[in-house]
Amino acid sequence: MKKSVYKLTALLMAVLMTTASFTGCASSKASKNSRTDEGKANTTGENGSQGKVIGNGSGDSKWMIGDPDNPIELTVFLNHTWYPIEDFTGIIPEEITKLTGIKLKPVRATDYTQLGVLASSGELPDLIFTSQMMDTLSEPDICYSYNELIDKYNLDWKIPGELITNAKSFSPDDNYYFIMSHTATNKDWQKTKAVPMVATLLYRYDMLEQLGNPQINTLDDLFKVYDMVKDKWPGVTPMNFSSETWWLDPFKQWSGCTLQYFIMDGPDDKCRIAAKTDEFKNYLKNCNYMYQKGYFNADNFAWNSAQASADICSGKAFSTVGSTQYGPGSYNSIYDTAPKAELREMKPLSDYPLINTEIGWAATFITKNNKHPEESIRFMQFLFSEEGQKLTQWGREGKEYTLNASGFPEFSKEWKQSIEDNTNSTIYNPWFYFGGSKILEAESRCANEPESFQETNNLIRESYINEPWYAYATPKVNDGDWKVLYDKMVDEVKTGQVKVILSADDAEFDRNYQEFINRLDSIHVDSLAEFMTPRLSEAMKLYADQQ
Amino acid sequence: MKAEGKKKKKSMQDNVLDAAIVAVMILVVFSCLYPFLLAVIMSFNEGIDALKGGIYFWPRKLTFENYGSLFKDPVWGNAFLVTLARTVIGTTMTVFFTLFVSYGLSHKDLVFRKFYFSFFIFAMYFSGGVIPYYILLRSLHLLNKFWVYVVPGCLSLFYILVATSFFQGIPEEIAESAKLDGAGELKIFRSLILPLSKPIMATIAIFTSVGHWNNWYDSAFFATSNKGIRTMAYLMTAIINQSSTQNSAADAAMAAGVRTTTTLSIQLAAMVIAVLPILCVYPFFQRYFVTGLTVGAVKS
Numbered sequence: 001m002k003k004s005v006y007k008l009t010a011l012l013m014a015v016l017m018t019t020a021s022f023t024g025c026a027s028s029k030a031s032k033n034s035r036t037d038e039g040k041a042n043t044t045g046e047n048g049s050q051g052k053v054i055g056n057g058s059g060d061s062k063w064m065i066g067d068p069d070n071p072i073e074l075t076v077f078l079n080h081t082w083y084p085i086e087d088f089t090g091i092i093p094e095e096i097t098k099l100t101g102i103k104l105k106p107v108r109a110t111d112y113t114q115l116g117v118l119a120s121s122g123e124l125p126d127l128i129f130t131s132q133m134m135d136t137l138s139e140p141d142i143c144y145s146y147n148e149l150i151d152k153y154n155l156d157w158k159i160p161g162e163l164i165t166n167a168k169s170f171s172p173d174d175n176y177y178f179i180m181s182h183t184a185t186n187k188d189w190q191k192t193k194a195v196p197m198v199a200t201l202l203y204r205y206d207m208l209e210q211l212g213n214p215q216i217n218t219l220d221d222l223f224k225v226y227d228m229v230k231d232k233w234p235g236v237t238p239m240n241f242s243s244e245t246w247w248l249d250p251f252k253q254w255s256g257c258t259l260q261y262f263i264m265d266g267p268d269d270k271c272r273i274a275a276k277t278d279e280f281k282n283y284l285k286n287c288n289y290m291y292q293k294g295y296f297n298a299d300n301f302a303w304n305s306a307q308a309s310a311d312i313c314s315g316k317a318f319s320t321v322g323s324t325q326y327g328p329g330s331y332n333s334i335y336d337t338a339p340k341a342e343l344r345e346m347k348p349l350s351d352y353p354l355i356n357t358e359i360g361w362a363a364t365f366i367t368k369n370n371k372h373p374e375e376s377i378r379f380m381q382f383l384f385s386e387e388g389q390k391l392t393q394w395g396r397e398g399k400e401y402t403l404n405a406s407g408f409p410e411f412s413k414e415w416k417q418s419i420e421d422n423t424n425s426t427i428y429n430p431w432f433y434f435g436g437s438k439i440l441e442a443e444s445r446c447a448n449e450p451e452s453f454q455e456t457n458n459l460i461r462e463s464y465i466n467e468p469w470y471a472y473a474t475p476k477v478n479d480g481d482w483k484v485l486y487d488k489m490v491d492e493v494k495t496g497q498v499k500v501i502l503s504a505d506d507a508e509f510d511r512n513y514q515e516f517i518n519r520l521d522s523i524h525v526d527s528l529a530e531f532m533t534p535r536l537s538e539a540m541k542l543y544a545d546q547q
Numbered sequence: 548m549k550a551e552g553k554k555k556k557k558s559m560q561d562n563v564l565d566a567a568i569v570a571v572m573i574l575v576v577f578s579c580l581y582p583f584l585l586a587v588i589m590s591f592n593e594g595i596d597a598l599k600g601g602i603y604f605w606p607r608k609l610t611f612e613n614y615g616s617l618f619k620d621p622v623w624g625n626a627f628l629v630t631l632a633r634t635v636i637g638t639t640m641t642v643f644f645t646l647f648v649s650y651g652l653s654h655k656d657l658v659f660r661k662f663y664f665s666f667f668i669f670a671m672y673f674s675g676g677v678i679p680y681y682i683l684l685r686s687l688h689l690l691n692k693f694w695v696y697v698v699p700g701c702l703s704l705f706y707i708l709v710a711t712s713f714f715q716g717i718p719e720e721i722a723e724s725a726k727l728d729g730a731g732e733l734k735i736f737r738s739l740i741l742p743l744s745k746p747i748m749a750t751i752a753i754f755t756s757v758g759h760w761n762n763w764y765d766s767a768f769f770a771t772s773n774k775g776i777r778t779m780a781y782l783m784t785a786i787i788n789q790s791s792t793q794n795s796a797a798d799a800a801m802a803a804g805v806r807t808t809t810t811l812s813i814q815l816a817a818m819v820i821a822v823l824p825i826l827c828v829y830p831f832f833q834r835y836f837v838t839g840l841t842v843g844a845v846k847s
Contacts, residue, residue, distance in 0.1 A: 110767035310598035
């Protein structure tokens with residue numbers, strides 16, 4: 001009797017255990033309802049209410065959406081693991097709430113796979129701020145399209161055609177599910193005195209003066225100076241760079257080579273693979289020449305940006321590849337080693353234009369879990385407005401900044417001190433720039449640069465051309481095998497060129513270059529060029545209509 | 548007899564050989580310990596200065612800023628308590644449940660024993676992946692709660708197999724003799740088996756506690772919106788992620804000479820913090836690994 005009781009208990013436990021292992025296959029309907037309830041809970045105001053929507057244009061602020069005393073809370077997932085903040089606190093967020101009646105509840109990603117898990121399990125927050133997975137999220141089942149919400153709620157929001165075209169490049173239909181932040185058209189750059197964020201070469205002007213201040217107008221002039229540096233200071237490397245950021249991009253441009261992977265001169269032209277052109281070979285030849293002459297070390301291909309920075313700051317390098325984003329102030333520790341050091345920016349060493357293909361940085365998606373889509377789209381409209389952009393990036397006019405004669409911001413003493421103390425994010429928190437402007441970002445960067453940099457920046461800006469159709473037409477996840485082929489090509493170009501550049505002599509260069517071309521041919525990049533021809537042609541015509 | 552008490556005199560050859568062995572072993576120990584020592588030294592040196600090289604046995608520019616960057620945020624206190632709680636509770640529950648289940652499985656007359664083993668081994672090699680696991684945790688209402696750290700890990704399949712094998716090594720006569728004296732299964736387990744299981748308990752406890760202490764994944768994925776239960780490992784990972792990307796405010800701070808930390812220096816500080824508690828605890832568990840099993844218990 002006892003034995004049969006034991007056996008029955010054992011059987012029951014075995015059945016229970018097996019059933020328990022299938023609990024994950026619960027009905028999605030029940031979970032969806034509970035998620036809906038949780039979604040509602042997430043967007044209630046501080047007092048537990050939904051937050052009264054006053055509507056556009058009420059009160060002192062024309063952007064008022066909710067009630068600042070009882071703001072509408074929207075959850076937002078910041079899909080940037082490097083983001084320095086995770087709280088909606090500080091002077092700028094308080095001002096945003098005061099003007100709009102909206103409060104954000106941010107959660108920052110620790111791993112880039114988190115968003116995928118949230119999306120697959122249907123646990124998305126109200127908003128997602130991301131620079132990745134834009135094609136995956138541009139789906140009608142997952143997110144609201146901006147045009148749908150603008151039409152539905154009758155918003156008076158005139159979005160430039162180019163920005164809409166940029167966003168549509170990621171969507172499977174004729175809707176756009178976001179507006180990319182930090183976008184600037186060629187017309188925008190023509191109106192400003194700031195400089196786009198591109199690669200540049202910084203060099204020690206004080207050392208150049210010791211060499212007699214020879215003129216550097218071409219690459220050959222630069223190479224002559226490098227020889228002089230090696231002769232005078234044998235322990236100093238003429239040039240360094242980091243593979244983490246800008247590689248050898250300035251030399252690409254100065255060798256007459258595009259920075260893009262495709263070249264197409266017009267909508268009726270055929271697309272070519274940039275890595276197979278003579279200009280690219282010329283760039284590799286120039287870099288190999290620099291390597292053979294000892295102008296840089298092979299180690300640089302494994303360096304991160306901090307190593308390159310430390311190298312020049314310790315006086316071990318004459319020049320370094322940086323960017324217009326980081327002015328001379330980013331290398332201040334150089335004065336510990338060389339108190340009289342002066343860094344300057346190299347002006348463009350060729351007439352070849354600096355061709356970029358940029359359609360912006362990050363997107364804010366309004367998910368289908370969002371219980372306040374109207375408030376969310378109005379909030380996005382505010383963030384993309386000039387007032388919203390200036391507030392989120394510069395702070396309050398008259399308090400954090402004032403505008404000088406050039407239209408650049410002059411920041412307050414307190415703002416500058418907070419940057420020195422590394423408390424800017426805590427006190428002001430200028431990180432909710434979901435509608436950020438690239439021009440404003442550039443203008444705040446250029447405000448404090450020395451005059452010598454402004455002259456070079458003007459030259460760089462004048463040579464800069466943005467051709468967004470390349471980014472528009474680039475294969476995306478929805479393109480299946482073409483995306484795989486494109487990624488293979490990018491990887492092959494990035495890694496393959498290293499061996500060519502590090503050839504010991506000209507004969508080895510020729511061999512390695514041929515091998516590089518053969519490898520590209522073996523993955524059928526020409527078929528990719530054929531695929532891209534009609535896409536680029538269509539994209540060029542689309543953007544031409546926007547001009 | 549007198550000769551036996553004397554130490555055997557070593558020849559010249561023996562001494563040379565001993566010296567060579569000692570020298571090689573010192574080299575091996577040094578090569579194992581030095582990288583860790585260097586990491587500790589670099590974590591106490593200014594990051595920017597460290598990149599210039601030339602630091603070997605002592606920090607050149609001593610600073611606590613690398614550790615300060617990690618602990619500046621006041622949430623670290625709470626994170627420490629959460630980490631400590633999950634380590635203690637999680638380890639205790641894992642050891643408890645694992646031993647209970649393993650002891651049961653070690654009985655050859657357990658009904659469906661083969662099925663259980665097959666089930667566990669299959670589950671050890673194959674899993675549904677992160678998304679089904681996430682959905683399962685949501686169904687169990689564990690998401691964003693402290694128990695998500697503890698409950699899913701209560702039963703470790705690998706340690707079940709190890710502990711079962713351990714229990715099978717205990718002579719059956721011990722249990723039989725207790726049964727003859729009228730003891731029930733629970734009493735046998737509590738009074739006889741558990742005291743003999745200290746080696747396996749210590750083994751499971753040390754590995755489980757290390758896992759709990761260093762685990763940031765569950766905090767990142769399954770406690771996304773509850774900041775109050777974030778762990779130290781999660782905060783360290785977040786700090787490392789933030790320090791690895793340049794941003795204008797950080798650069799300006801570096802430019803002003805205020806911030807001298809780099810990604811590497813912060814990572815090294817985080818590594819030292821992660822390893823230190825385990826280093827302190829390990830020596831206390833070490834003796835249990837070498838304790839004998841059934842010394843003087845039963846003579847078959």
